[in-house]
Amino acid sequence: MRYTPLFVSLVAISAVAACGGGKSDSAAGGSGPITVKATDTACEVAKSQLDAGTHVFAVANSGSKVTEFYVYAAGDRVMGEVENITPGLSRELRVELPAGTYQTACKPGMVGTGIRNTLTVAGSAPALSEDAALAQATESYTRYITSQSEALVQKTTEFAAAVKAGDIEKAKSLYPVARTYYERIEPVAEIFGDLDPKIDGREDDATAALPFTGFHKLEKDLWVTKDVSKDGAIADQLVTDVKEVVTKAKDEKLSPLQLANGAKELLDEVATSKITGEEDRYSHTDLWDFAANVDGSQAAVAALRPALEQRDPALVKQIDTAFANVDTELAKYRDGDGWKLQNQLTQAELKGLSDVINAVAEPISKIAGVIAQK
């Protein structure tokens, strides 16, 4: 919240929507899906070598934690992803993979870099023109939005149900999880006018026309008022609004420039409202949002990676190092599968986080200029 939706004023690059397509080798044909056995400690992918084409992974979670499965290109560019695979559940991921070297990752507990395996895809990899590299960015990011959106709707629905059932403890535990998906894609969510204020508005932003609703109203009632008996309608509205965001987001094609600015904005969010504890002032779960914003920023940068590698490889290196430093610093505050509360950190610890965010935001602020210049 708080940021004016800068994206709206930017002209979308229409050319990108026309790209994609790609090859359709349908390599999955005959051999069936590639099985992935995910547990709390392992991630067994049945194959480590594939031919270029479209593949289906069937991910079965036999662990005790909710997991996620990713296929990453270099720099953690998301080629495909399934979120929110609950224990006992099996889900499929369909992904198109041109020749190259990839990594698969299971993320038990939905955090961290995950359990990684290398995946080699054979075939010829045509060199991308600069324009194609840029066009690919939009496609890559759309895949990310799609996977996050699905989990967002599910977790928000569960959260709302717990609120309506008056199960305060359950609702409290779901609150930061549902928000994680929202915070990851916030630059997109912010595009749609009043939806973001309705979903994520703070008490002091409320007006007569836009009363205090959404996540933070429920947060206040869960942690401060400790009474959610009158919040049924607010919980329902939250689910409705989130579904609307998701529907709209799927049709939104962000231009490379929008992605660059989105990556920066997410880090600005961290710097201004997560480190200060302003965002989750009742629950103090700001570090969940912090991590989610960083994830989202990293995903946007990863989508631009092929284009950036062509134009400014030194900048890519700098950003990689800076993101790695953020991970290291943030990891100090892990608490089980979640994060310490913002108000448990000392001023010096918050300064440490602030420093690594500034260090990554600085090179990221240069991406838009690099992308814009031919």
Add this chain to the structure above:
Amino acid sequence: MAENTVSRRRAIGLAGAGVAGVVGASAVAGAFFADKPEKTVSSDAISDAVPFQGAVQAGIVTPAQDRLHFVAFDVLTKDRAQLVQLLKDWTDAANRMTAGKDAGSIGATQGILEAPPDDTGEAIGLPASGLTLTIGFGPTLFRDATGKDRFGLAARKPAALADLPHFPGDLIDPAISGGDICVQACANDPQVAVHAIRNLARIGMGVVSVRWSQLGFGRTSSTSTSQATPRNLFGFKDGTANLKAEETDLLKQNLWVQPGDGPDWMTGGAYVVTRKIRMMIETWDRTSLGEQEDIIGRTKGEGAALGQAKEFDEIDLVSKNGEGDPVIPVDAHVRLAHPDTNKGAHLLRRGYNFVDGSDGLGRLNAGLFFIAYQRDPRTHFVPIQTNLARLDAMNEYVRHVSSGLFACPPGVTGPDDFWGRALFA
């Protein structure tokens, strides 16, 4: 993109500005070896540029400008090359900003719309305003708090850069003390000083992090005989007996690091001590005039040492009054701080008043941001402050809340030179 070489300066001089007779910094270039000052370049505009380059850093004996923004950085990077690159980038920006130009070669408004500008823009249209930028390296750059030599500099640490001791009565807050690198920005326009520090911090983002910074107004010392003695927030003239740019012999003895004093990279430099000294303004203000004068050891109006008629009359530490007590009390500030009481040690002070609003108890959060340059803190600031901290009658009205110590190398000379080149050579 073509370099934007246009000075942002549009106004020539500041109408109504009252400070005249500013002496150019080149007056002292090379003075740390010379027996006499070189030519004195006079200029009457407080808006003019002070040369950034020279044998000694500007901002030390440069006639004290009216405004201060002092910043201390912690170095974040572990990569020596990255730190050296930042020092080069900073030197470029300092060369530009002290000349009244934008911090970057593109400029605040000339770049492409998609990229953040390489200057922040708030100084557009403002003249150079006598801006000086002076860098110093703190003890923790050589060995951090855990004893680690992060940049392979430990062997180059001067002995004179020894941590200051705890002085009696110190209430030092570590969060606003110390630092790996300091930059002192002085200018005759506060916006120009703030602009300079803001841009250096922006350029350093990710490599360094601002540890603390302090704004000051109203210089509290004159560093040239051409300047009138200003007053501090106690209402007294401050710095009458200060070291001055024209006192070449004394500068050599007391200010500039001489060959053989320590590592060569500091020859021609000086050590700076900063102390944020909170003044108990309200209790001071209800102290009688006579007591105030006894505490300082000078008259409030003229600024003469007690027993004398004029400000610059020689101080008399010996004479006694009719009752057999010294005319200048034994616990008077001027007596305790005087070179005669401190084995001839002189400090070059260029402190500033500060008011950080109020403190929530209805009191001004105000005082003196003390800055003193010297050849060796172990023979200068430390013994003087030890004396003051124990005996000074003024202690009832002051609290030292922050402390800093930095080694300021000699000046930057030539296009390939940069801040700290000799240290990192």
